Amino acid sequence: MNSVFLAGLYRELLLxxxxxxxxxxxxxxxxxxxxxxxxxxxxMPELLQAVxxxxxxxxxxxxxxxxxxxxxxxxxxSGALELxxxxxxxxxxxxxxxxxxxxxxxxxxxxxxxxxLALMMNLPTQALSVLALTLLLGTPVFTILAALGAALTVGxxxxxxxxxxxxxxxxxxxxxxxxxxxxxxxxxxxxxxxxALGMLAVLALSLGPPAVAAAVRISLx
Amino acid sequence: MGKESWRWFHRFGSPPHVYGxxxxxxxxxxxxxxxxxxxxxxxxxAFAPPDYEQGDGFRMIYVHVPAAWLSLFVYVLLAxxxxxxxxxxxKVAHAVAIAAAPLGAAxxxxxxxxxxxxxxxxxxxxxxxxxxxxxxxxLLFLYIGFIVLNRAFQDQRSGDRASAxxxxxxxxxxxxxxxxxxxWHSLHQPATIAKFGxxxxxxxxxxxxLVMALGYKLFFAWLLLRQLQAELLQRERRAAWTKALxxxxxxxxx
Numbered sequence: 001m002n003s004v005f006l007a008g009l010y011r012e013l014l015l016x017x018x019x020x021x022x023x024x025x026x027x028x029x030x031x032x033x034x035x036x037x038x039x040x041x042x043x044m045p046e047l048l049q050a051v052x053x054x055x056x057x058x059x060x061x062x063x064x065x066x067x068x069x070x071x072x073x074x075x076x077x078s079g080a081l082e083l084x085x086x087x088x089x090x091x092x093x094x095x096x097x098x099x100x101x102x103x104x105x106x107x108x109x110x111x112x113x114x115x116x117l118a119l120m121m122n123l124p125t126q127a128l129s130v131l132a133l134t135l136l137l138g139t140p141v142f143t144i145l146a147a148l149g150a151a152l153t154v155g156x157x158x159x160x161x162x163x164x165x166x167x168x169x170x171x172x173x174x175x176x177x178x179x180x181x182x183x184x185x186x187x188x189x190x191x192x193x194x195x196a197l198g199m200l201a202v203l204a205l206s207l208g209p210p211a212v213a214a215a216v217r218i219s220l221x
Numbered sequence: 222m223g224k225e226s227w228r229w230f231h232r233f234g235s236p237p238h239v240y241g242x243x244x245x246x247x248x249x250x251x252x253x254x255x256x257x258x259x260x261x262x263x264x265x266x267a268f269a270p271p272d273y274e275q276g277d278g279f280r281m282i283y284v285h286v287p288a289a290w291l292s293l294f295v296y297v298l299l300a301x302x303x304x305x306x307x308x309x310x311x312k313v314a315h316a317v318a319i320a321a322a323p324l325g326a327a328x329x330x331x332x333x334x335x336x337x338x339x340x341x342x343x344x345x346x347x348x349x350x351x352x353x354x355x356x357x358x359x360l361l362f363l364y365i366g367f368i369v370l371n372r373a374f375q376d377q378r379s380g381d382r383a384s385a386x387x388x389x390x391x392x393x394x395x396x397x398x399x400x401x402x403x404x405w406h407s408l409h410q411p412a413t414i415a416k417f418g419x420x421x422x423x424x425x426x427x428x429x430x431l432v433m434a435l436g437y438k439l440f441f442a443w444l445l446l447r448q449l450q451a452e453l454l455q456r457e458r459r460a461a462w463t464k465a466l467x468x469x470x471x472x473x474x475x
Contacts, residue, residue: 159373166370221378221382
């Protein structure tokens, strides 16, 4: 059981190292979206500080969506996904390994990049730890929901915009709790949304892998 | 308790059986639904007393609230049918979910539109990020995602199962969305806007509202059955029973 998970994780990381473009593109996209907002708005420090948490969270969400579109595509085309379905080990374990690997190469660097965006948005330093913590709790949920959408649309042509339409409404609670918690931290108020984010993360981590596995099965039927 | 007791359930898996059943039920729902709608409209618009604050403006409640109730109800129904379709691989259940989706979306849109029209004189603006309006808007997007995903597949069965899974995930998400939107709203705007449809509503206003809600439900059931029949005919267009419907028993195609 365990070796399946580790082998899957190793494969995912190896693929990411061999093809860095796939990993770097969503990260650059994350920074670019942040920059575009600044350029689209007036660069007034108070204004940037007010909209900053929301912009960073939306940018993280869109970046997760962009990265997830290709999550299953190569495995679907090469037949590796079919082998995972046919293998005697539970499919959710394969899926879990894939999602963990994907999170490590897509969301973790994004987390490390988030202080950069916080600087661009003129967020005070006291909010940085809350921003990192909320992203740590929220990005796994984004990864799982985006993977669900990606698994459902993997067999369709032009699944990108469909993926967004299907996934984005489901991500709203995470966006609200994450972004608002950062806003509270920026304003120096008590942060009250963390427990809800943690709850959503636990819910997604426990129900997500079987749901994504079911979605993969449906797409391969 | 034997196989016998489950026969009624298994028969719902048979499209011709459900089609025939719908045919027999449609007149009842149609007549009762229209009667309720008509009664409640006349009662609510002409006989219910005007509100002491909102005057006649409150009468929008008779269109708005039943639609809002129904929009959530239909989504739960859609998710239930989806789950039944996924678990027992029942084609008819998927057809019910697909038939219900555009109706639910329409009721959601109706509640949004009437809420907005009511908000213009009451709140002084067409749109405000009231938690209920916001939740309804998200619900509308959930419906649209469901419909679009289902239609995106060439193969009907894959589309049915994919959208069904989305429906089930969506229904888990609906209470979370409501909760998060309420929380979001409570942070920056502590209840300044008077809640709409408060429990302190007068009985003289409430009774027509309940009749209207019942009328909406029956009206929905009528539309759902008709939509379901159309969906079944379309899906089973190559089956013998649909051909028999067109030609009559033993007849030939004209």
